[in-house]
Amino acid sequence: AFPSQVKMVEVGPRDGLQNEPGRVKTATKIEFIHQLSGTGLPVIEATSFVSPRWVPQLADAEAVYTGLQRQPGVRYPALVPNRAGLERALAAGVADIAVFTGVTDTFCQKNIHCSVAESLERYQPVITEARERQLGVRAYLSCVLGCPYEGAVSTRQVARLARQLAELGADEISLGDTIGVGTPLQAQRMLATVAEQVPLERLAVHFHDTYGQALANIFACLELGIAVIDSAVAGLGGCPYAKGATGNVATEEVIYMLQGMGIETGVDLERLIGVGRHICQALGRENQSRVGRAGLGR
Numbered sequence: 001a002f003p004s005q006v007k008m009v010e011v012g013p014r015d016g017l018q019n020e021p022g023r024v025k026t027a028t029k030i031e032f033i034h035q036l037s038g039t040g041l042p043v044i045e046a047t048s049f050v051s052p053r054w055v056p057q058l059a060d061a062e063a064v065y066t067g068l069q070r071q072p073g074v075r076y077p078a079l080v081p082n083r084a085g086l087e088r089a090l091a092a093g094v095a096d097i098a099v100f101t102g103v104t105d106t107f108c109q110k111n112i113h114c115s116v117a118e119s120l121e122r123y124q125p126v127i128t129e130a131r132e133r134q135l136g137v138r139a140y141l142s143c144v145l146g147c148p149y150e151g152a153v154s155t156r157q158v159a160r161l162a163r164q165l166a167e168l169g170a171d172e173i174s175l176g177d178t179i180g181v182g183t184p185l186q187a188q189r190m191l192a193t194v195a196e197q198v199p200l201e202r203l204a205v206h207f208h209d210t211y212g213q214a215l216a217n218i219f220a221c222l223e224l225g226i227a228v229i230d231s232a233v234a235g236l237g238g239c240p241y242a243k244g245a246t247g248n249v250a251t252e253e254v255i256y257m258l259q260g261m262g263i264e265t266g267v268d269l270e271r272l273i274g275v276g277r278h279i280c281q282a283l284g285r286e287n288q289s290r291v292g293r294a295g296l297g298r
């Protein structure tokens with residue numbers, strides 16, 4: 001059954017900006033996050049404490065994070081790839097982290113320079129320490145509907161890995177169609193299989209819109225009751241280690257659809273559209289959100 005309420009996880013400042021070709025000023029990022037904080041979004045992924053050599057776009061993670069004025073009621077998680085990342089995040093005052101791995105070894109090697117099994121070993125002490133310090137822990141699993149290097153993936157393997165991440169102590173597992181290749185019934189079957197291993201309440205979906213399927217995939221997952229959805233305002237985003245992958249599903253599109261379905265998010269769509277237009281202007285890029293381009297006409 002459809003949920004009555006959905007928690008939106010805005011990943012624009014992280015997934016979006018990690019992939020911008022040009023340099024984005026720290027002040028622009030902070031202002032972007034502040035504007036998002038005023039839309040009713042409950043979770044805004046702020047940045048990544050990853051290697052600046054591999055992702056120079058987010059080299060200013062400390063400056064962004066410590067420059068934020070955090071709004072009460074809003075959570076600002078940050079990505080952490082290893083212990084060094086956790087230490088940087090803790091020093092910056094992060095209260096929620098996200099670790100990330102993938103379904104295939106090739107993607108994992110390109111992304112975080114280790115195999116999937118090694119990544120789980122690496123994350124075990126990171127998650128344990130984060131939990132001891134009362135941090136929230138999310139785990140991303142990438143390539144759940146296909147890998148840019150290995151092609152089709154096994155849904156059973158996706159479910160197994162999601163379960164292992166949950167057993168390591170992640171509160172929430174976000175299932176990523178990193179390259180946006182999935183289609184709705186495939187997405188639904190994948191989610192149903194994963195939900196046999198991890199309670200649906202602990203799952204999130206993370207769709208990229210490369211093939212225009214993201215919103216349809218979300219609808220298919222909503223039918224099963226998924227209640228946490230990742231998205232990026234203005235459809236920003238992509239993964240530097242997934243060639244050809246375009247942005248995340250636009251937050252505006254998801255909110256518009258959910259409103260039409262009578263599903264609560266607490267997000268003010270009109271304000272959100274304004275934020276999307278503003279960041280596109282600041283980045284000098286075209287707004288990838290159809291809703292953002294059309295506006296609400298009132």
Ligand code: HMG
Pocket residue numbers: 015018048049050051052054055081082084085086088100111112113140141142143175176177178206208238239240241
């Ligand atoms: P590595 O080079 O193999 O790391 O990178 P290493 O442990 O061998 O260390 C090499 C150097 O990096 C050392 O410095 C370390 O101190 C330093 P040196 O001694 O040479 O001066 N280092 C760090 N510096 C800062 N912060 C750190 C850190 N760790 C090591 N955390 C590593 C391995 C994992 C660090 C690297 O591959 C990395 O940072 N990868 C991140 C890639 C990334 O951010 N990808 C995009 C996010 S995933 C995504 O977008 C998918 C998602 O959206 C979901 C979906 O769509 O599916 C989440």
Ligand code: MG
Pocket residue numbers: 015176178206208238239248
């Ligand atoms: Mg992503």
